[in-house]
Structure formats: structure tokens, C-alpha cells
Amino acid sequence: MTTSTVVLALAVFGASAVEMVEALTIVTAAGVTRGWRSALEGAAAAAVVLAALVIAVGVPLARLVPIDVLRVVIGALLLVLGLDWLRKAVLRASGHKALHDEDEIYAKTVAELSDGSAANAGNENAGSSRRRPRDATGFTVAFKGVFLEGMEVVLIVITLGASSGHLALAAVAAAGAAVVVSGAGYLVARRLSEVPENTMKLAVGVMLTSFGVFWVGEGSGLHWPGSDLMILVLVGVFAATALVLSLAMRRIGPSPSAEPDAVGSR
Amino acid sequence: MTAVARALGAFARFWKDFLIGEAPELFVGTLVFVGAAQALRHHGAVAVFLLPLIVIVFLATSVVRARDRS
Numbered sequence: 217m218t219t220s221t222v223v224l225a226l227a228v229f230g231a232s233a234v235e236m237v238e239a240l241t242i243v244t245a246a247g248v249t250r251g252w253r254s255a256l257e258g259a260a261a262a263a264v265v266l267a268a269l270v271i272a273v274g275v276p277l278a279r280l281v282p283i284d285v286l287r288v289v290i291g292a293l294l295l296v297l298g299l300d301w302l303r304k305a306v307l308r309a310s311g312h313k314a315l316h317d318e319d320e321i322y323a324k325t326v327a328e329l330s331d332g333s334a335a336n337a338g339n340e341n342a343g344s345s346r347r348r349p350r351d352a353t354g355f356t357v358a359f360k361g362v363f364l365e366g367m368e369v370v371l372i373v374i375t376l377g378a379s380s381g382h383l384a385l386a387a388v389a390a391a392g393a394a395v396v397v398s399g400a401g402y403l404v405a406r407r408l409s410e411v412p413e414n415t416m417k418l419a420v421g422v423m424l425t426s427f428g429v430f431w432v433g434e435g436s437g438l439h440w441p442g443s444d445l446m447i448l449v450l451v452g453v454f455a456a457t458a459l460v461l462s463l464a465m466r467r468i469g470p471s472p473s474a475e476p477d478a479v480g481s482r
Numbered sequence: 483m484t485a486v487a488r489a490l491g492a493f494a495r496f497w498k499d500f501l502i503g504e505a506p507e508l509f510v511g512t513l514v515f516v517g518a519a520q521a522l523r524h525h526g527a528v529a530v531f532l533l534p535l536i537v538i539v540f541l542a543t544s545v546v547r548a549r550d551r552s
Contacts, residue, residue, distance in 0.1 A: 288519075292512050296501055299508045299537070303544050312549050367496070429515075429537055436519040438529050450534060457538050461545055468549065 220430075220444040223451065224376050225389045227423035231372045232393035234416050235365040238321075240401040242361030245325035250354025257350070258358030263394070266366040270373050270387055278378040287435030290375040291428045297368070298424030305418035306458055310465030315414055329357060372424070379431055418458055426450035507547060511540025 239259070247255035277286065307313035369390050377386030430447050433440055440446035502509050515536050522529035 288516060292516050295512045295515060295537070296509060299511070299541055299544070300503060300505060302541060303505060303508065303548065306541075306545050307548055371500075425537065428512075429534060432516055432519045433523075433529065433533060436516075437523040438519060438533075439526060441526075441530060446530075453534050454537070457541065461542060465545060465549060 218444050220380065220427075220447050221382060221385065223423060223447050224380055224382060224427070225385060227420060227427065228369075228372055228376055228386045228389040229393045230416055230420040230423065232369045232390040233397050234413060234420060235369050236394050236397035237401075237413060239362045239365040240397055241322050242325055242365075243358045244401065245322050246329060246354045246358040246361070249326050249329040250351040250357070254351040254354035255358040258355035258360075259362045261355075262359045262362035262366060265363060266370050267387075269370050270377075270383070273370075274374040274378050274383050274387075277374065278381065278383055283379070284435045284437070287379045287431040289435075290379040291431030291433075291435060293371065293375050293428075294424045295428030295432065297371070298421050298426075298428050301417050301421030302425055302454070302458055305414055305421055306461045306465060308414045309418065309462040310468075312465055325357070329353065376427060419455075422451055422454045422458060425454050505544045505548070507544050508540060511536070511544075514540070 243255050243259045246258065304313060308315050373383070373386040373390050377383035380386075426447055429450055430440065442449070515533065518536055519529070519533060522532060
């Protein structure tokens, strides 16, 4: 297994884990308020659609588009995504942007869904009844939560997988992250706010940016010194950059108007 | 509006949010980076030093701009 393959698997696993934490918050809120059956069916349906997208788009992309063109285009997409994640992680780490608060998102979603189900008899027992009939709202909210958060994972799986020729490995890493996060979510119940989401996002942002730079260079015909090992050098350079930027921005001081993220934002 | 038009609109919005989002300077920076990679592809050592530097400059600019806007 080459260096780039290991970093690729770590990047996909990390990105998928971050997005799945956010999706799990919404699915848990839908399950508790509207019944687990509909919420889990909505989440499963979204996962099937996302998997179908990876196969429908990723496989033809990897087979039909010339590898150098693919690497420039995909490297650029990874760079846009990675830089955006890095920017937000630096701003959050330095206090210039509010941290992504899963507890707040959970409470907000539960409140919205509880309002909508006020007319239903026995609402307070919604989470405990396994025989409860299907609930369209619970299904839709869980489906949208998993689908919207999962779209970025699909993009990362397709881009990283197709351009490196390891689409199956990227898909397995993403699925592994979904299983690990679901298992952890079940064990820690609703304490998702304890997940070091910003640190994970910063690490994944560094990896996506490094892959983006490396592949745009490779696709353009540049020969990086050390070949795949250059990815590790780039990871080190961008990690150090993020650290220095975070420290510098922290010295400037936090902004009093730091607003929390909206649900579903990256 | 037909379902197809709505779907196309949603698809376009998704890509606009994805590519530009809150930081259009990062999209511009990526375009500059791709152009520089094409221009410097035969200048090995210079490219290896300059390309990551371009990314760092645009990231720092974007972070400072976000701070100024807040």
C-alpha cells in the first residue's frame, strides 16, 4: 500500500466521519421525536441513493475521462473544498467563528419536529414505540439530513477515488466511517458535542488541500520530487500553515459577533 | 415551474454554494493555482516552491477577509 493510498483512505474516512456526525444529530432528533422506524428508513434510503450516485458517476468518470484531465479538474475541486474546510477550522480554532454546536442543532431540530407532531396522540412516547406507523416528516427529515451531509462525502469519494484509481477503497473507507460513527453515536447517545469535530475538520482540510495541490500538479505534467511522498510534505506544510494562522488570529482576538453555523453548512 | 426546472435550479445552486460559497476568493485562488500549475509545469524546483505558496497566500487572505467582515 503506497503513501498516497494510506492518506487517501484517512482523508475519506475523516471527511465521512465529520459529515456523519452532523447527519447522526439530525437522524437522532428525528428518531426521538417522530419514531425510530421512519428515521432509520429515511437514513437508509438516503445512504442507498448516495451509494448509487458513487457508482453511477464515479465508475464512468474513472473509465472514460483521461487521467491527467481528471486529476486537474478533481484536484481543483478538492482544493476548493479543502481550503474552505481549512478556512473555517482556522476561524473556529481562533474564536472568530462559533464552533459547530451539535447540541444546539439537536435541540433546534427536536423543537421543530415536536411542534409539527403536537397534533399526534401519544407523541411523548414516539421514540419508544417500535410498532408506530410510518411518519412522513420523520422519514423526510432523516433522508434530507443524511443526503445533504452525505453529498460532500460522495464528492470526496468520487474525486479522491476516481483520480487515484481506488474508487472501491474510497467507498469502503466512507462506509467504514459511517459504521464507526453510527456505532459510537449509539454508545454515547446524544453526547455528539464531545466529538472533536473542528480538529477532525482541520485535519481533513489539510489532507484534501494536499491532494488537490498534488493532483493538479501531476495532471499538469509537473514531476513532484519524491513522487507520492510529496503528499506527506504538503500535509506537513499545510498543517503548519493552519497552526500558524490559528495562533496569529487568536492573538488578534475573537470577534464579538461570531455567529454559529446554519444546519447543513460545511 | 416544472419539476425539471426546479431540479436544475437546485443543482446549479448546489454547485454555486460548493464552488463559491462564503469565500469567492478561494475559488479565484484555485483558478489562479491551476493556471500557475500549467504555466510552471516545466520549471520543477520553482513550481514545487511556488505552487504551495500560492495556496498559502490565498488561504491567509481569505481568513483575514473573514475576520474583517465579522
